[in-house]
Amino acid sequence: xxxxxxxxxxxxxxxxxxxxxxxxxxxxxxxxxxxxxxxxxxxxxxxxxxxxxxxxxxxxxxxxxxxxxxxxxxxxxxxxxxxxxxxxxxxxxxxxxxxxxxxxxxxxxxxxxxxxxxxxxxxxxxxxxxxxxxxxxxxxx
Numbered sequence: 001x002x003x004x005x006x007x008x009x010x011x012x013x014x015x016x017x018x019x020x021x022x023x024x025x026x027x028x029x030x031x032x033x034x035x036x037x038x039x040x041x042x043x044x045x046x047x048x049x050x051x052x053x054x055x056x057x058x059x060x061x062x063x064x065x066x067x068x069x070x071x072x073x074x075x076x077x078x079x080x081x082x083x084x085x086x087x088x089x090x091x092x093x094x095x096x097x098x099x100x101x102x103x104x105x106x107x108x109x110x111x112x113x114x115x116x117x118x119x120x121x122x123x124x125x126x127x128x129x130x131x132x133x134x135x136x137x138x139x140x141x
Contacts, residue, residue, distance in 0.1 A: 046087040053084040093115070 045052065057080040068075045073082075108113075 042083070043090070046083065046090050050087045050091055053080070056080040056086050058138045 002105065057077070060076045060080045064076055072078060
């Protein structure tokens, strides 16, 4: 019980440093409580349904009402990107800490595919630097 209270107090302290005063003034206590209760559900979804966080990042531009004016954590694109990156990071952490899995050996068995993709990306990047020389059209000086 003491650890749950400590965790809640620490998370509220972290939230209070960012937006809690503004949220409390605008009647956002319910939003803060909803965020605290939904956080474990989001973590479970990030672990079990990793691919579900790809389409929101692809299609978030269709749902935005205005163009972003800078880097903001309230921007829907940034929220979708952070959820996807968090999902990948969570999967990576679970993969590394699993005892029966050896991620180094798995990477070494797939190095040809990784190297091939890197070569394709390099050739594509270099091809954008090349442009054919301009030719004069016949009869026009």
